[in-house]
Amino acid sequence: MGRNRTIELLRDVDDLPADDRQFVAALERGLRVLRMFSSAHETLSNGELSRGTALSKATISRLTYTLSRLGYLTHDPASGRYRLGPGALALGYASLSKFDVRQVARPLMQNLADYAGASVALCARDGLNMIYLEFRRSPNALGLGLDIGDRIPLATTSVGRAYLAAMSDEERKPLLDEIRRNDPSAWPKVRRGIEQAIRDVAERGYCTSLGDWVPEIHSLGVPLDVNSPYGILSFNIGGLASTLPPRLIETDLAPRLIGLTRRVAEMLGASAAAERLPVKPVKSGR
Amino acid sequence: MGRNRTIELLRDVDDLPADDRQFVAALERGLRVLRMFSSAHETLSNGELSRGTALSKATISRLTYTLSRLGYLTHDPASGRYRLGPGALALGYASLSKFDVRQVARPLMQNLADYAGASVALCARDGLNMIYLEFRRSPNALGLGLDIGDRIPLATTSVGRAYLAAMSDEERKPLLDEIRRNDPSAWPKVRRGIEQAIRDVAERGYCTSLGDWVPEIHSLGVPLDVNSPYGILSFNIGGLASTLPPRLIETDLAPRLIGLTRRVAEMLGASAAAERLPVKPVKSGR
DNA sequence: AAAATATGTTCCGCTATGCGGTACATCCAC
DNA sequence: GTGGATGTACCGCATAGCGGAACATATTTT
Structure with a gap:
């Protein structure tokens, strides 16, 4: 079926055509979390992430856990807050530099x-x-x-x-x-x-x-x-x-x-x- | 084994304790894909990604699809290859800049x-x-x-x-x-x-x-x-x-x-x- | 010319995955 | 103390998403 004609424009978050068998939602959620970090929010807590991404507390907890294990976030045990870790850096910079x-x-x-x-x-x-x-x-x-x-x-x-x-x-x-x-x-x-x-x-x-x-x-x-x-x-x-x-x-x-x-x-x-x-x-x- | 003519920098921390109820595997897989892109591999095809990440073709296809929709990858229809998109950039740079x-x-x-x-x-x-x-x-x-x-x-x-x-x-x-x-x-x-x-x-x-x-x-x-x-x-x-x-x-x-x-x-x-x-x-x- | 390779996408059944409600454990402020 | 936050752990259940295979399509070989 040659129906995949649509131009690949970057549809933004939020509007998922829902029934898309190709779309990996868990990945999107995880990236939503990373995305919350910006120069305005250098560090964020699980609660803030939960509010900002509209994901349940449990989900956020799992995602931050996963991202931390992988080095994309680092956890400050004192404040209980996260910030971007060294892993995150590799992603963005590669595209910028060249x-x-x-x-x-x-x-x-x-x-x-x-x-x-x-x-x-x-x-x-x-x-x-x-x-x-x-x-x-x-x-x-x-x-x-x-x-x-x-x-x-x-x-x-x-x-x-x-x-x-x-x-x-x-x-x-x-x-x-x-x-x-x-x-x-x-x-x-x-x-x-x-x-x-x-x-x-x-x-x-x-x-x-x-x-x-x-x-x-x-x-x-x-x-x-x-x-x-x-x-x-x-x-x-x-x-x-x-x-x-x-x-x-x-x-x-x-x-x-x-x-x-x-x-x-x-x-x-x-x-x-x-x-x-x-x-x-x-x-x-x- | 063979000579290392091309330097493979992307060896991942492949050993995860597996049976971790908290760990979101799909997220890890997606990030594995993004991680493949570096200054050595500015653009990659699905096949290369599949080989480099040891994920099945079908899985890669779904992941690149998802990442493209979200703007983390851009697809060059001519060559069929992907490169990091604008979305990826935001991640890394925020941590670096400050x-x-x-x-x-x-x-x-x-x-x-x-x-x-x-x-x-x-x-x-x-x-x-x-x-x-x-x-x-x-x-x-x-x-x-x-x-x-x-x-x-x-x-x-x-x-x-x-x-x-x-x-x-x-x-x-x-x-x-x-x-x-x-x-x-x-x-x-x-x-x-x-x-x-x-x-x-x-x-x-x-x-x-x-x-x-x-x-x-x-x-x-x-x-x-x-x-x-x-x-x-x-x-x-x-x-x-x-x-x-x-x-x-x-x-x-x-x-x-x-x-x-x-x-x-x-x-x-x-x-x-x-x-x-x-x-x-x-x-x-x- | 096929035919052979290599590539990417789609389909689909099955199971492990990962979601969210709830319960639990801390930590504050008052 | 109580009430309000916060974060983690548990667990049942639906389904997300995995992978093999079939299907396309492009590129190369003979």
Whole structure:
């Protein structure tokens, strides 16, 4: 039966088509737990995990036990709290390190961040979020305490909207559906923001979010449509509203961020080169 | 057995006490899959994964499907191969970024790497491996293509032995048992190396591995016994045998690496400060 | 050209798995 | 003390998810 035609978009957690004989739920649950750890929650207790993941206490207990045995979490016996262990590190870093857009973009991002007295980020999509791949900020910039690996919403941030604006209509459609389903009550407003962004990107090359996500934060985003394994990427400049007034964005920062994006895109002509090492069988010990 | 032409870093801690009512096996299997991806294997096919993890084809197929849906892997339809997706990144990076030993040590490590024309690494233990937390190398140094997040064996490398040397006898005991069980035939030789290292560290503050892991690689290691969430850490200098002759190590490099370690340890007086944010319940959507 | 290999996906029966309710054990605060 | 948290352990039961095999599909061999 050749019915597996659907494009593999990364459907986010939460909506499991339930009756999927292929889906390994226990794995998903375990990853839900790991996912809770971010720069905002360096350490978490079983209780917090249970609340944050909507999994039963017993289940969490088993999962944290398993993850600890495997080195993905470490347990602080004194506080009874967990934090990411050395094992977790290997996962993420491997993908980051060889990802050359970052190397190329980093110095330019730092310059612009310093110039604007704000922060500049490079993001990819992860479900209904945008995830920080690279992040530079001006030393004296105030802002949210974000860092590489953190996630921010897709629908209400400028990076997210820039991302959406760069997609083809067919790709965007299902994603918008999901956003709507995810929070129907917010949808009318969210939708307007996105449509505006699509127009803005088409006409001026950038879009904004002036307090649409966090009231006191302004930001602008520009998509980078380059052939990366993570698909479309996008840049933003973000900071306090007072630092980034609309006029400044429009006349000065937007052209600069667009320029940055253009230069990065140019520098990425020669990439690729996939090496494929053979993988030896592992003795099935156990 | 055959020559180790390709270095297999991913040997897992294969021996789990099996009958553990608390242990979630499906989760472990899924993580085994993610773990296969490293700087040596940027992309992998289902077949390679099946071989490398000793899991059945059907199981791998289900796991890669699940991981892809969740954004931890991305699938390249053309080649049929997987690579780590944006989701994976969030895991590792969160733990790395806030880990201040790295910030402190990095510049010193770079200096020493440049001076020695070799590479310098900071490692923690992950099962029976040492994992690279930070890594600096001289621009013109040849060596293994390692990077942050990669793993190398505990028992035959200098960092690993330095780590072992810094443990208390009671802690070390079970670990040594595990090493022995993991490869009984190699044990006599491995054991001698470790005992030598323990003596060396006690008497001179460092230990070496002169080709004990990879024939043409020499290295020396120094433990850093500081109160970190990852437990004991250790530094190494590593490079080609011709670059790191024993005499040079003994007279020049060892004192320098010990000095580096000492300085890092001193700088880490004022650390700690744990912030604990509350965790809001998640609407149990589903 | 098959035919032979190697690859990945799907199907399906069976059992071990892992889920969650409950009970138990601590630890706080008051 | 009691009441409210917290985390672990137990255990019955449904089902998740495992693996062998059948089925596709691509790649190479003859």
